[in-house]
Amino acid sequence: MTTWTTVLVGAALCYAAKLAGYLVPAELLERPRVARVSGMLPVALLSALVVVQMLGGPGGYALDARLVALGVAAVALRLRAPFIVVVALAAVTAAVLRQVSP
């Protein structure tokens, strides 16, 4: 797929998912099995995305400043910091560590 195809097909499918909630009869999406799987999907995907984004690198893993940033983010979340503060703290942590030891 070209990048434009990826962008447009991805956007169309995400929009379709949003619209479906308004158009599809609620009973269909609320069948217990469908509801359980769709409730667990974001949990599994986000968890794997954290791993890939924070540990992934050329040829598999790369353990670097991101790992410390992840720890800082987890502590901030535990302390109930707002979303944007968590994200900013992680960015600043990684940026400073890379300045100190590139």
Added chain:
Amino acid sequence: MSGGPPADGPAVRRAVLRQAVSIGVASGAYGVSFGALAVAAGLDVWQACALSLLMFTGGSQFALVGVLGAGGTGVAAVATSTMLGLRNGLYALQLARLLRPRGPVRAAAAQLTIDESTAVTVAQEEPAVQRLGFWATGAAVFVLWNLATLTGALLGDALGDPRRYGLDAAAGAAFLALLWPRLRAVEARTVAAAAAAVAVVLLPHVPAGVPVLAAALVALVAGVRGGRR
């Protein structure tokens, strides 16, 4: 009703509007990093902006450019972003009952159905304030998220490697922050741990994008098996 102020009075309306604007500003700050990361992942400025205008759901957008940036295929990128976007359909189910949009209004409501607008809407008690919260938050985030994406994409071209600014870590922290409130139930924590384990094991051995797709199977298994109990 208790003796407190009415749930749809002017003070409540002002509070909802303030909340909408502050959420919009916060997502704008985060949108700058999306724009910069998208450009670093190989998208051009127009493609980054098209994602924010048309896809308009941050988690899916970061996932899509993350998979492409790591060298994954377009199919893996689309599959990951779509599965992550399915939760918006569940929000829409809830919002359809609260907002009762009709006809073409539904098409616009659908596009603005995201984490932030849903959170503000369901926190209100009165239908009129729910509608105000939904449209104000959706509109504020839409405008600022798109302006921020454009800014980030243009800056990204000028600033170079986004890792210098920790933007790769910002994206990972955003995924963690979206995950965190979903971990209250034991079953969710088990699914999250299993999915992370699947990703860790597969990461060095399969093409980019595949570890996340494989982790989605954990949700499938957990959902189907949960029903047998």
